[in-house]
Amino acid sequence: MALDKGYVMEQFHHPRAVMNGRGTAARPTPQREWLLSGISGRVVELGAGDGTKLACYPPGLDEIVIVEADPSLRQAAREAASSVSSPVRVVDGSLTRLPLPDNFADVVICSLMLCSSPRPDATLAEVRRVLRRDGELRFYEHTRSFNPVVAFAEGLITPVWAPACGGCHPARDPLGAIEKVFAIRRLERFSFDHVAHVMGVAT
Template structure:
C-alpha cells in the first residue's frame, strides 16, 4: 500500500504554501536547489512546489508522492517544469529504486511528516551515488527550552491537523547521524516572528559518505 489519503490537507496545503512562498518560501526553495545537477530524487513532493526551481543542469527529477490528490496536482506542475519531471506513487521508507542511482536527493518539509524519518534517510542514502548530495529544507526542534516545551504541546494535536506533520523532530541531528557529512547548513526562524511551533528551520547540503 503506497497511497496515503489526506483530502483536506491536500486541498489546503497548496493555498497555505502559496502564502508562505510570498513570505520568503520561494526564495528558500530556490536556495535549496541552487547548483543541483544530474539525476534527482525528490521524496514527498506534495503538489510540486519545488519543480519550478530546478536548474537546467538537472537532467531528470523522479518525484515520489503517496497522496493521490497532491500527486495529481504535482503532475500538472511537472508538465510546466523547466526540467523533465516524472511523478510516481510511493513511500519514502520503501523506495522502489536502484542503489546508487541518483546524484541528488531532495527532502523539503517532508521528514516532519513521514512515519519513519530515520528509515527514510537510510533509503535516501541507499539510492544516492557515493558522493551524492542530500539537499534538505525542514522545520526542526527548537533550540530554547520554551520553544521545545511549546512544540511538545503542539505535537499532541499538530499531526492530526497537518497530515502527520510533527514539529518537534530533531531532523538536523538525524541527518548528521545517518551516514552523511554535512557540507553546509543554516538554521533560521521562518516566519521570523509570531507564535508558530514550526518556525525553527534548517536548510543544508549533506554528502553521502
C-alpha cells in the first residue's frame, strides 16, 4: 500500500496532524519536523499509528523500529514501510515492556503516548534501558494544563475520559515523569486547540 501523504493523525485518539498537504506537496507538520530533525542511526518509535508518519523520517537511517501492540496498526505500518527508503521493522510490544535489547537505539521517539501508558514510569525505564548511553529521547506530549483551574477540571474528567479515549489521562504531567529519568536538553511549550503541550529532547 503506497503512503497517502495527506492529512493523517498522529494517534487515532489524539487528532494531531502528522503531514499537511497531499501528494508531492505534502510536508511534515512543524511539530513532526522538529521532533525528527537531525536524528541518525537506529531509531525506535513507540506506536505506529497507521504508518503514514514513517514518511516524515529523514533518509539514511540505519533502521526504524516501530513498537506497536495493536495488530491492525502493525499491519498498516508494515504495508506503509515499503515506501520508506530506510529499513523498517514493526514489532509487537507494550509500552511497559519493549521487545528490544539493552543499549539498542540511538534515538527513541515518544509521541502522544505517555498519557495512555498504564505506567509511565515503567515506560520511561524501558526507554532508558534500550537507549545507548549517549542516545536521545525525543518527546511530543500533551500535558496537564498550566492553568490550575483547568488542571483541576482535567483531573475530574479523567475517570470518564480515559476509558473512552484509548486510556488517555489528560491531567498527567509527562514532563515531570521524564525529568525523573532523563536530563532535558531542549524544551518547547505550546498550546494546540487550547490544550497544553510539551516537546523536547532529553538524554
